[in-house]
Amino acid sequence: MAMLEIKDLQVYYGMIQAIKGISFEVNEGEVIALIGANGAGKTTILHTVTGLLSPKKGQVIFENKDITKIPAHKIVSLGMAHVPEGRRVFAELSVYQNLMMGAYTRKDKGEIQQTLETVYKRFPRLEERKNQLAGTLSGGEQQMLAMGRALMSRPRIILMDEPSMGLSPILVNEIFDIIQSVSASGTTVLLVEQNAKKALSIADRAYVLETGRIVTSGDAHALLEDPAIKKAYLGE
Amino acid sequence: MSLLSYLINGISLGSVYAIIALGYTMVYGIARMLNFAHGDVIMVGGYAALTMMLSYNANPLVAVLAAIVVCTVLGIVIEAVAYRPLREAASPLAVLITAIGVSYLLQNVVLLVFGPNPKSFQSVIPFPDLKLADGALNISAETIVTIASCIVIMIVLTTFINKTKAGQAMLAVSEDKGAAQLMGINVNGTIALTFAIGSGLAAVAGVLLCSSYPSLSPYTGSMPGIKAFVAAVFGGIGSIPGAMIGGIILGIIEILGKAYVSSQLADAIVFAVLIIVLLVKPTGLLGKKIQEKV
Numbered sequence: 001m002a003m004l005e006i007k008d009l010q011v012y013y014g015m016i017q018a019i020k021g022i023s024f025e026v027n028e029g030e031v032i033a034l035i036g037a038n039g040a041g042k043t044t045i046l047h048t049v050t051g052l053l054s055p056k057k058g059q060v061i062f063e064n065k066d067i068t069k070i071p072a073h074k075i076v077s078l079g080m081a082h083v084p085e086g087r088r089v090f091a092e093l094s095v096y097q098n099l100m101m102g103a104y105t106r107k108d109k110g111e112i113q114q115t116l117e118t119v120y121k122r123f124p125r126l127e128e129r130k131n132q133l134a135g136t137l138s139g140g141e142q143q144m145l146a147m148g149r150a151l152m153s154r155p156r157i158i159l160m161d162e163p164s165m166g167l168s169p170i171l172v173n174e175i176f177d178i179i180q181s182v183s184a185s186g187t188t189v190l191l192v193e194q195n196a197k198k199a200l201s202i203a204d205r206a207y208v209l210e211t212g213r214i215v216t217s218g219d220a221h222a223l224l225e226d227p228a229i230k231k232a233y234l235g236e
Numbered sequence: 237m238s239l240l241s242y243l244i245n246g247i248s249l250g251s252v253y254a255i256i257a258l259g260y261t262m263v264y265g266i267a268r269m270l271n272f273a274h275g276d277v278i279m280v281g282g283y284a285a286l287t288m289m290l291s292y293n294a295n296p297l298v299a300v301l302a303a304i305v306v307c308t309v310l311g312i313v314i315e316a317v318a319y320r321p322l323r324e325a326a327s328p329l330a331v332l333i334t335a336i337g338v339s340y341l342l343q344n345v346v347l348l349v350f351g352p353n354p355k356s357f358q359s360v361i362p363f364p365d366l367k368l369a370d371g372a373l374n375i376s377a378e379t380i381v382t383i384a385s386c387i388v389i390m391i392v393l394t395t396f397i398n399k400t401k402a403g404q405a406m407l408a409v410s411e412d413k414g415a416a417q418l419m420g421i422n423v424n425g426t427i428a429l430t431f432a433i434g435s436g437l438a439a440v441a442g443v444l445l446c447s448s449y450p451s452l453s454p455y456t457g458s459m460p461g462i463k464a465f466v467a468a469v470f471g472g473i474g475s476i477p478g479a480m481i482g483g484i485i486l487g488i489i490e491i492l493g494k495a496y497v498s499s500q501l502a503d504a505i506v507f508a509v510l511i512i513v514l515l516v517k518p519t520g521l522l523g524k525k526i527q528e529k530v
Contacts, residue, residue, distance in 0.1 A: 052414055072417035081418075088415040090408050101408050104401065105420035153420070 001064070003028040003188055004049070004080075004157060009058035011041075011048050018044045020212040021058070026157065031179070031189040033199040033220060035233060036209030042192040043085050045209075046159050049190075050075045050082040062157075077105040081155035085162045085192075087146040091135030095126055098134050098145055102152030112152070119148040122178065140171040147178065157188040164195050176202055196233035200224045208233070241373055242495045243488060248379040248448065250487020251386030255441040256464030257471070257479035258393065259434030265410045265474035266430045267323070269331050273314060273338035275461015277435050281307045281442030282452045283346060286357055296360035303439040311435025312428050314338055320424065339458075346454040354453040357446035378448045385444060389437065390480055397476070406430060410474070459503075463490075466510050472523025481521060 002025035011019035019041045026032045034042050047053040049060050051072035060068045062080060070078075081102075090098050099119060103112045120127035123144045129137065134145055143163055150158055160179065164172040172195065180202050183189050193199035200206055203220035208229065216229065223229050256278060263271045284306040288299035318338050322331040363377035397403035408416040409426045417423055445460060446452050463486060471482025489509055493502035513520065 050418060052417065071422075072414075073420050073422045076418060076420040084415060084418060088412050090411045090415065092411055093404070093407060097404060097407075101404065101416075101419045101421075104405065149419075 002026060002061075003063060004190065005059075005061040006045070006049070007059040007061065009045065009048060009055050009060070011044050011053055011055045018212055019048070019055070022209075022212070022214055023058075024207050024214065024217065026188060026190050028156075028188055029183075029186070030204045031183045031191060031202055033196075033203035033206040034190070034192045034209060035194070035196040035199055035206055037233075038194065039211070040209040041212045042209055043161055046082060046084075046161050046190070046192055049159060050080065076153050076155070079154075079156040080159065081150035081153045081157075082159045083146045083150045083161060083163060085165065087139075087142040089134040089137070089142050089145050089149065091133065093134055094131050095134055095137070095145055096130040098149050099126070099130075099152050102149035105153065115152055115154055119151050122151070122181070123148050140167050140174070143167065143171075143175055144178070147175075147182070151182070151187075155187060157190065158182065159190045159192075161192045162194060163191070164193065164198060172198060196229070197224070238495075241375070242491050244375055244379060244383075246488030246491035247484055248382045248487070249491055250467075250484035251382045252441050252445045252448075252460065252483075253464045253467045253486050254386055254480045254483025255389055255437050255444070256460060257468040257483045258389070258476060259438050260465050260468040261471070261473055261476060261479040262406075262430050262434050264468070265476075266406055267315075267319070267427050269319065269328070270335065270465070271314075271319075271431075271434075272332070272335040272461070272465075273342060274434065274438060275457040275459075275464070276339050276342035277307050277310060277314075277438040277457070278442035278445065278460060279346065279452070279454065279457030280310060280342060281439030282357065282446045282456060283350060284439070285360065285443045285446070286355060286452060289358060289360075296362065300360055300440070300443050303443055304436045307439035307442075308432045308436040311431040311438070314435075315428055315431040320427075343454045343458075350454070352454065354451045354456075357450040357452045359447040359450060360443055361447055376448070378444070382444045382448065385440060386480070386484075389440070390476075393433075393476065402426070402429060463506065466506065469520055470510055470513055472520030475520070475522045475524070478520055478522035 004026040006022060006024050009019050009022045010017065022045065034045065036042055044053065048055050051070055055068065059066055062078060067075065067078065090101060099116060103115065106112055125141055126145055126148050134142065137145060163175050167175060176198050179189060179191065191199055191203065200220045200223055205218065206220045206223050207214050208216040259274050260271065263269065281303040285299040285303040288294040288302045289296065318334050319331055322334060325331060359378055361377045361381050365377055366375045366380060397406060405421045405426050408419060408421055409423055413423050464483065467482035467486045468479045470486060471478025486506055490502050490506050493505040497505060
């Protein structure tokens with residue numbers, strides 16, 4: 001049984017159909033990559049899964065529960081966190097306050113404190129800068145904050161949208177190492193990336209999107225060797 | 237000595253503007269809209285308190301609390317009925333025009349119910365005036381209570397925003413509604429709470445204003461409303477300390493203008509100062525430059 005199941009999803013922006021009937025699934029413990037060019041619909045899919053957009057047709061099923069019509073603010077407490085494209089940290093709040101926003105729906109102060117310590121352990125730089133305003137952090141630090149903030153809700157699945165965007169190659173490696181370690185600690189990962197090579201190298205399976213449709217899918221390492229994929233997405 | 241007394245009166249009038257401006261600035265900061273009906277909520281607060289005192293013989297404190305309840309509910313209803321359906325509207329002008337419509341609606345409903353004649357408002361403050369320096373400096377109890385209320389409101393509101401979860405949620409919503417939703421924050425609920433707080437404060441401002449200037453008509457709210465809006469812009473719209481500072485400076489300028497220049501020109505001076513401030517610093521005194529996302 002899949003942890004997250006997307007069935008025949010169709011999403012429109014006004015008259016324009018951005019997602020033209022997409023189905024895929026994410027099993028518990030997997031790292032799934034959605035890759036594709038700009039405008040393929042990757043971000044739209046994530047926004048629809050977490051309720052920021054509503055589909056015209058189709059279903060989003062999470063842990064056997066139909067969450068298609070559940071509003072965005074009720075998604076996180078179900079165990080699903082979303083690290084949005086462009087980080088979207090709260091620039092005017094401190095690093096610590098941003099992290100606490102991640103635990104907004106949680107009640108137990110003692111447990112929140114424990115999660116905070118594990119997040120600080122994973123991202124020591126966030127602890128060093130906990131009183132700094134998030135807007136003053138570098139791009140890489142903001143990405144770490146956005147991930148740490150999502151982890152504060154103790155999600156069972158984490159959706160990450162272009163985590164490597166705009167980062168230097170060294171930071172890209174660092175971010176992908178973190179994604180792997182998040183996965184190793186038991187959190188399922190749905191990763192949207194333009195950096196297809198990197199994404200495929202850490203994913204279990206992948207789906208390739210083109211203008212709102214899935215054109216290829218399969219084992220990530222097999223896709224990495226696929227000549228057509230190499231030509232179109234890996235620049236080889 | 238007279239300068240000192242003008243200054244105190246200016247701070248008192250400015251405190252009323254500041255309390256009203258908080259409503260403008262919080263709603264703008266969180267819902268990104270200008271609620272031009274806010275001034276009229278003040279007037280409704282005045283009528284609510286007056287009705288409680290005259291028709292139900294309520295003691296002044298009960299009347300003030302009743303006014304706060306009435307305005308808080310009114311604010312929540314206005315937001316839910318008139319503004320929320322337009323939040324996703326293509327043009328931000330839609331909600332602005334609606335706000336002007338709500339303003340006229342409130343004025344005319346009150347006109348219908350209470351009639352056009354100004355009512356004399358009995359002060360809700362039962363204390364005697366304070367006489368200092370052998371009677372040379374006379375400070376009314378209304379003045380003192382108004383200034384004290386403003387300080388208390390400022391402290392409580394700042395603490396609420398910085399120390400409570402709901403307050404932090406407000407800050408998050410004001411920065412990024414989408415990201416706030418992803419944190420589990422109910423954006424509609426947070427905006428409704430903002431309207432509730434702003435309107436409750438408007439009731440306090442209304443009662444304080446009418447206690448110092450004891451005449452109440454359906455149009456009582458419009459001028460203070462506009463001045464408080466000026467104060468909010470002056471201090472930097474969206475900024476809570478900005479609204480307080482803007483309000484108080486505006487009150488002082490108005491009273492000093494009345495005393496030393498001309499009582500007819502006082503309002504013109506207030507608006508001229510606004511224009512100058514905006515020319516020099518378009519974001520207002522404490523306003524931040526809002527970076528549009530590309």
